[in-house]
Amino acid sequence: APYAVGVKGPDGTTKTTGHLKAGGYNGFFNSLRAQPGGWAGLIQTRSDGTVLRALAPGHGIASGALPAGVMNDYIDRVWAKYANSSLTVTPFANQPAVKYVGRVSGNVMNFTNTSGAVVTSFQKPDADSIFGCYKLLDAPNDQVRGPISRTLCAGFNRSTLLSNPNQPDAGSADFYKDSVTNHYSRKIHEQMVDGKAYGFAFDDVGAHESLVHDGDPRQAFLTLDPFN
Structure with a gap:
């Protein structure tokens, strides 16, 4: 459903995210319908063809x-690459010294x-x-496996694990560039005014999610946009 969220701070400033571009609702479905590889199968319609x-x-x-x-093709390529090289994960932006190195066996x-310990x-x-x-x-909601897993998850969905052995990526310029990627998420992001959305579970890795926050909020709201 096309909707945006917002929050008003104590100074009256409003932050909002989640608005679609003009024509973005239909644009998403049209784009998904044209995507090869079975992605059009995700679209469900009524008996009269209404999406x-x-x-x-x-x-x-x-x-x-x-x-x-x-x-599968992308997964196989990732596994082959890191059988012969290392993938470095730095899961906390505010803790750059916390790093983990992945190798496939x-x-x-x-x-x-x-320290070299698994x-x-x-x-x-x-x-x-x-x-x-x-x-x-x-x-899991811990300080080791969970942060590594969510970083891996983001790299797989955005198909950046082959293009960058240091994860997560700092920016979105190289997201979804591989032909094998999460095209559903890619197409949602393409139709957002600010480019931000929750296209998959950990789309908040690197702060690419549609989230607004205020430490001392005065008002919160949700805005429904037209289905067109």
Whole structure:
């Protein structure tokens, strides 16, 4: 549903995010419908052809609307690359000294801390794990596995793990450039006025999510935009 959120601070200043570009609602569905690889299957319509919704990719896989192997090619390339090189994850922007290094061994990517000790490991994920940032990419609310997992999840969804061995990316210029990517999320971001949206579970990695915040709010609101 096209809606925006906002918050008013004590000085009367209002911050808002989530507005679609003009024509963005239909633009998203038209773009998704034209995307090869089964992505159009996410669109659900009424018997008269009226568009009802587009399923999120994880729900699409669960219902058979999107091929379960839609991310396999990219996953295989990532696994091959980091079997011979290192992936560095710096999960906290305010703690640049906290780094973890990932290397693939067989079907597992092991992450070590700066002392060289293995702190967590991930089985080679599938598309459902990537789109939902769960299952094989589970992210518990801790200070090690969860932060690494959400960074990996963002890199897979945005397809930046091959182009940048230092994650997360500082900016969005290289997001979704690979032909194998989360096209659902890509197309949502393309239709947003400020480019920000929750296209997947950890789209807040790097602050690319549609979020407004004030430490001392006076008013919060939600604005529905036209379905056109």
